[in-house]
Amino acid sequence: MTNPIKNDLLLRALRGELVERPPVWMMRQAGRYLPDFRALRTTHSFFERCRTPELAAEITVMPVRQIGVDAAILFSDILVVPLAMGMEVEMHEGRGPLLPQPVRTVADFERIRVPDVCEELRYVTDAIAASRDLLRSDVPLIGFAGAPWTLLCYMVEGHGAKSFDLAREWCAREPGLAHRLLRMITDTTIAYLRAQADAGVDCVQIFDSWAGLLGPSDFRIFAQPYLIEITQALRDHVPVILFARGAWHALPDLAASGAHALGLDWNIESSFARAHAGPCVTLQSNFDPAHLFAPLPEIERRTRAMIDAFGVQRYIVNLGHGILPTTPVDHARAFVDCVKIFQS
Amino acid sequence: MTNPIKNDLLLRALRGELVERPPVWMMRQAGRYLPDFRALRTTHSFFERCRTPELAAEITVMPVRQIGVDAAILFSDILVVPLAMGMEVEMHEGRGPLLPQPVRTVADFERIRVPDVCEELRYVTDAIAASRDLLRSDVPLIGFAGAPWTLLCYMVEGHGAKSFDLAREWCAREPGLAHRLLRMITDTTIAYLRAQADAGVDCVQIFDSWAGLLGPSDFRIFAQPYLIEITQALRDHVPVILFARGAWHALPDLAASGAHALGLDWNIESSFARAHAGPCVTLQSNFDPAHLFAPLPEIERRTRAMIDAFGVQRYIVNLGHGILPTTPVDHARAFVDCVKIFQS
Numbered sequence: 001m002t003n004p005i006k007n008d009l010l011l012r013a014l015r016g017e018l019v020e021r022p023p024v025w026m027m028r029q030a031g032r033y034l035p036d037f038r039a040l041r042t043t044h045s046f047f048e049r050c051r052t053p054e055l056a057a058e059i060t061v062m063p064v065r066q067i068g069v070d071a072a073i074l075f076s077d078i079l080v081v082p083l084a085m086g087m088e089v090e091m092h093e094g095r096g097p098l099l100p101q102p103v104r105t106v107a108d109f110e111r112i113r114v115p116d117v118c119e120e121l122r123y124v125t126d127a128i129a130a131s132r133d134l135l136r137s138d139v140p141l142i143g144f145a146g147a148p149w150t151l152l153c154y155m156v157e158g159h160g161a162k163s164f165d166l167a168r169e170w171c172a173r174e175p176g177l178a179h180r181l182l183r184m185i186t187d188t189t190i191a192y193l194r195a196q197a198d199a200g201v202d203c204v205q206i207f208d209s210w211a212g213l214l215g216p217s218d219f220r221i222f223a224q225p226y227l228i229e230i231t232q233a234l235r236d237h238v239p240v241i242l243f244a245r246g247a248w249h250a251l252p253d254l255a256a257s258g259a260h261a262l263g264l265d266w267n268i269e270s271s272f273a274r275a276h277a278g279p280c281v282t283l284q285s286n287f288d289p290a291h292l293f294a295p296l297p298e299i300e301r302r303t304r305a306m307i308d309a310f311g312v313q314r315y316i317v318n319l320g321h322g323i324l325p326t327t328p329v330d331h332a333r334a335f336v337d338c339v340k341i342f343q344s
Numbered sequence: 345m346t347n348p349i350k351n352d353l354l355l356r357a358l359r360g361e362l363v364e365r366p367p368v369w370m371m372r373q374a375g376r377y378l379p380d381f382r383a384l385r386t387t388h389s390f391f392e393r394c395r396t397p398e399l400a401a402e403i404t405v406m407p408v409r410q411i412g413v414d415a416a417i418l419f420s421d422i423l424v425v426p427l428a429m430g431m432e433v434e435m436h437e438g439r440g441p442l443l444p445q446p447v448r449t450v451a452d453f454e455r456i457r458v459p460d461v462c463e464e465l466r467y468v469t470d471a472i473a474a475s476r477d478l479l480r481s482d483v484p485l486i487g488f489a490g491a492p493w494t495l496l497c498y499m500v501e502g503h504g505a506k507s508f509d510l511a512r513e514w515c516a517r518e519p520g521l522a523h524r525l526l527r528m529i530t531d532t533t534i535a536y537l538r539a540q541a542d543a544g545v546d547c548v549q550i551f552d553s554w555a556g557l558l559g560p561s562d563f564r565i566f567a568q569p570y571l572i573e574i575t576q577a578l579r580d581h582v583p584v585i586l587f588a589r590g591a592w593h594a595l596p597d598l599a600a601s602g603a604h605a606l607g608l609d610w611n612i613e614s615s616f617a618r619a620h621a622g623p624c625v626t627l628q629s630n631f632d633p634a635h636l637f638a639p640l641p642e643i644e645r646r647t648r649a650m651i652d653a654f655g656v657q658r659y660i661v662n663l664g665h666g667i668l669p670t671t672p673v674d675h676a677r678a679f680v681d682c683v684k685i686f687q688s
Contacts, residue, residue: 162506168632173639266559288562292516293516326513
């Protein structure tokens with residue numbers, strides 16, 4: 001981190017410093033809605049793209065150059081962690097991930113381990129270095145990992161699912177094994193995010209995409225303690241954004257976790273979020289990705305209304321979840337442009 | 345409705361009258377976790393079961409006789425409404441519904457209509473009559489329909505989905521068409537639920553299973569007005585239970601709708617629910633179906649804790665969503681038994 005970052009809006013917003021306008025980036029911004037990304041997909045498989053630092057870096061930088069977002073997020077996948085832990089992970093385009101040997105019995109634990117992440121996930125830290133080279137300190141680079149609960153969902157269910165019933169049933173039947181698995185994922189994730197910070201990411205986001213499948217008491221048992229542990233272990237190294245999708249009930253606890261920012265899904269209104277998260281944490285949110293299909297003037301009207309509601313300070317503009325693959329590129333650009341000319 | 349109902353706990357809870365213990369039933373209680381239901385499935389297709397009044401009645405009564413719930417809910421499906429409106433609906437066991445010609449363009453509206461429900465859905469009212477015969481006034485019979493928003497999801501997307509992105513994109517692009525479709529579904533649903541009431545159901549539940557996919561402002565545009573209109577049109581004929589899954593932010597508005605009860609998913613804690621719904625509406629909720637996989641003493645402990653938290657009066661014990669197909673029958677029975685011996 002030799003050169004200062006030219007556009008440091010995101011980092012200032014995360015530190016709670018004054019900004020002239022809120023920064024904007026989009027979850028899954030380096031993804032399928034970009035024609036150049038789709039072109040790469042025809043020649044390189046998913047893990048080839050993740051594991052080839054030059055390719056990952058090229059994809060990482062695409063939305064900065066083509067859409068003009070205020071931050072890059074590393075192109076990778078949350079499932080590189082189960083992969084490094086010893087699980088087989090297959091990616092099938094259009095059908096999502098498959099983990100053919102899920103973890104369910106005591107015997108299944110013999111196949112997984114807390115890995116040496118510097119060794120097993122060197123391709124990620126190499127991709128970070130390559131991305132930094134391409135970014136030339138123009139904007140910050142965001143690292144990320146899946147939250148333990150969300151990774152457990154895939155590792156136990158064995159594939160994506162609407163409500164991960166198998167994983168949730170398993171936690172009810174085998175809470176001891178669930179905590180054993182969450183412990184291993186947490187230890188791996190702390191080492192992994194520290195390695196990302198050492199390699200030069202400017203902040204990290206933790207994705208608990210399936211937090212909303214847990215009721216409040218289960219969230220406090222199976223998700224929250226591990227999220228807080230990871231946050232505590234990282235926050236003095238690098239700013240932390242926690243995104244616990246669907247866990248609207250946990251905002252006060254997550255705000256007290258030491259995270260620099262909380263990501264919000266589009267079910268949470270600004271007044272509720274600020275009232276429950278308090279004034280001392282940055283909020284990142286929460287444009288409904290489906291609204292990017294509205295006519296351009298409507299996108300601009302809604303974006304301005306969202307910033308008016310959340311306020312310019314301690315706020316990061318984002319979507320409430322990943323951008324949808326069929327989003328028109330000019331609509332994504334209109335969303336970003338509208339933030340960049342925002343005047344309160 | 346000649347004979348008084350012997351076990352009228354559910355109806356008393358809906359009217360806000362004093363009960364000695366809360367009533368209990370389970371969403372999807374007449375379903376795949378019951379061996380006798382699975383046996384019927386091998387010999388009769390889905391719509392054959394729905395459309396043969398004797399079969400539907402036999403399935404409706406199964407959980408009353410085998411599990412001992414305090415109410416029967418008619419065996420049917422929310423997709424009989426799109427079917428009656430002129431759409432093709434295929435049910436594929438294990439893969440969910442398929443509507444091969446979804447509604448997306450103005451031209452698609454030529455294929456659908458507000459039907460004469462007394463004619464098109466006579467098999468449902470016949471199934472209600474047959475169920476009443478078998479129930480012999482032992483417990484109340486619950487009728488139901490899908491909410492307009494939830495039916496729109498299937499009619500536009502064409503199949504089940506994790507987040508119904510196509511349907512949500514369509515609403516952003518074509519709000520005028522969306523309201524035209526919601527209008528037609530609403531008119532059909534009001535006539536349909538009135539026909540159910542005339543045929544003798546003792547109360548009705550409206551399932552807005554996908555309400556949680558809408559942010560609060562979209563919920564107020566695409567879901568809530570139609571839910572309230574249906575409730576207002578029905579409430580003087582028959583008690584109404586509104587279940588808008590995931591719409592935790594709308595509890596105050598839904599409580600003011602005139603519905604007799606609000607169904608809650610397992611993300612909502614009792615204190616939040618009562619504070620936001622107020623004291624004048626019955627709450628129905630919200631045991632996590634995954635918790636039925638816990639050991640029996642744990643199921644009993646959690647069930648008692650839930651009733652302690654919600655209170656005995658103005659409360660109906662249920663799951664937070666449908667019972668899972670692999671639930672052990674004795675676990676479902678333990679849940680029900682625990683409510684029946686509850687003493688505060």
